[in-house]
Amino acid sequence: MSTLAEIPQEASGRRPSAAPVIRTGGVKRVRWDSIARRTYVREHLNALQPVIVLGAINHWPARVKWTPAFFRARYGALEVTIDDQTWKLRDLVDRILVSTPEHPAPYLRNQLMADWPPELSADISPMPECTRPNYLESRLFPSREPPTYVEFYLGGAGGAFPTLHYDNMHTHAFLMQIYGTKEYLVFAPDQACFLYPRTGIESNKSSIPDIENVDLSRFPLYAQAEAIRFELHPGETLFVPAGWWHTARLLTTSITVSINGANAGTTLKLWPTQIVVHGCAVADPTSSGEVDLLDSELAGHAQRIQFNQRGSAISLVLTQDGFGAFHVVPGM
Numbered sequence: 611m612s613t614l615a616e617i618p619q620e621a622s623g624r625r626p627s628a629a630p631v632i633r634t635g636g637v638k639r640v641r642w643d644s645i646a647r648r649t650y651v652r653e654h655l656n657a658l659q660p661v662i663v664l665g666a667i668n669h670w671p672a673r674v675k676w677t678p679a680f681f682r683a684r685y686g687a688l689e690v691t692i693d694d695q696t697w698k699l700r701d702l703v704d705r706i707l708v709s710t711p712e713h714p715a716p717y718l719r720n721q722l723m724a725d726w727p728p729e730l731s732a733d734i735s736p737m738p739e740c741t742r743p744n745y746l747e748s749r750l751f752p753s754r755e756p757p758t759y760v761e762f763y764l765g766g767a768g769g770a771f772p773t774l775h776y777d778n779m780h781t782h783a784f785l786m787q788i789y790g791t792k793e794y795l796v797f798a799p800d801q802a803c804f805l806y807p808r809t810g811i812e813s814n815k816s817s818i819p820d821i822e823n824v825d826l827s828r829f830p831l832y833a834q835a836e837a838i839r840f841e842l843h844p845g846e847t848l849f850v851p852a853g854w855w856h857t858a859r860l861l862t863t864s865i866t867v868s869i870n871g872a873n874a875g876t877t878l879k880l881w882p883t884q885i886v887v888h889g890c891a892v893a894d895p896t897s898s899g900e901v902d903l904l905d906s907e908l909a910g911h912a913q914r915i916q917f918n919q920r921g922s923a924i925s926l927v928l929t930q931d932g933f934g935a936f937h938v939v940p941g942m
Contacts, residue, residue, distance in 0.1 A: 628824050630795065630837035637796075637840045637848075642666040642740055650740065655782075655873050658851035660796060660838070666738035666847045667786050673845060675733055676788050676865050678703045681764070685727065692716040702764075706863055709766025717765035717772075717860070723867070726762065734760070734786075734867050740847055741784045744871040763866040770859040774805065774816040776852070781870040783850040787842045790864035794848065795821065796838050797855040804835035805855055821857060 639662045640650070654661040667673060686700030693716065697705075702718065709715035723731050737744075737760075746758045774797075777783045797805060806817040806829055818824055824832045841861065842848050850856050852872070 628826055628833055629822055630797075630824075630832075630835055630839075632839050633836045635838075637662055637838060639664060639846075642738070647739070651743075651873075654849060655743075655851075658853070660851060660854060661849050662840070662842065663738070663740045663847040663849065664845065666740045667734075667788075667845060669736075669738075670734050670786075670788075672730075672733040672788050672867070678707060678764075678789075678863055678865075688726075690718055690721070692718055706764065706766035706769075709768055709860075709863070711768035714768030714770070714860075715766040717763070717769035719761075719763045719765070719771065721762040721764075723760040723762055730762075731760070737869055738784075738786070738847055740849070741869055741871055743873050744869075746781065746870065746872050759868075759870055761868045763864070763868070765860045766863050767860055769864075771857045774818060774821045774855055774857045776814050776855050777850070777870055778814060779870070780814075780852045781872050782852050783848075783856070784869050784871060785842065785848040785850065786867045786869075787844055787846050787848070788865045788867060789844055790860065790862040791844075792842045792858045792864055792866065793861055794840055794842060794856060794858045796850060797835060799853040799855075801835050801837075801855065804831045804833075806832070816855065822859075 637660045642663050642665045650661075650663075653659065682700045682703040686698065686703070688699040690697055690699055690702060692702075695716065697716070702716065705715040723734070744758065774795075776799075807813050808815050808817050818829050818832065826833055842858075
């Protein structure tokens, strides 16, 4: 691991800067048809270890249909907004196709698939089995709709996600690469002390504006940070566990879909006022007890929820198939 003293000073008048130290070993790749489900859950989902899954989205029509030309021809008249600028999708695709690292096109990101034509959602259904169990798909949370988000990303070579972050609510991220290649940079949760998290509701985002060229006079602790760098290719699914910091840059024209998730061992940062099962309030954040789920949305994963208030954390124990417990922590 480098220390600040080991980083050479740049020429007079220039501030010292650094790229991250890269951990050896990278991220493991597994084939979905070659790994036992329980092994995958135990070694990656529950252990909170990143992994790239091959072959998990082979059933998606999008794997064949979705190209820049497809979106230009079928949905070119749609209007999209990127950083307060509105584009016709056809014009954006034209710009993306000539994007370069020196002159990157705007990056269309975090587009809710629910807001796009419904036939597109059919092209990415069902979600791959490697995203499950996903407790966010239950009615366990104090909202009328499950807090799951399926999002769409389209960009060109040189584009980049603007912020190093971990996912909101402390959920997992599953990123399915449909077209082109991305390069990811991820940091384990124990690196947060070197990444200068923002405060308040943006505490899941780094204050560092350019993670590849960090001004060490402003962010000296970053010199001690260690990252993992790797590529994601078409047909691959990346699992980024809750609390892992990540960002990406596009090596080619790229199309990606993501979904957030939670499972055993996840600590969700929410603002709960009550726990809801089947749309019925069964607990508030100051109570303890248990409830039978009967024909629950979690059928196959849990038969009973036990909830217990300890300090600011609500423990929700889902008992079946050995998936264990996860926790809901009211947001600060």
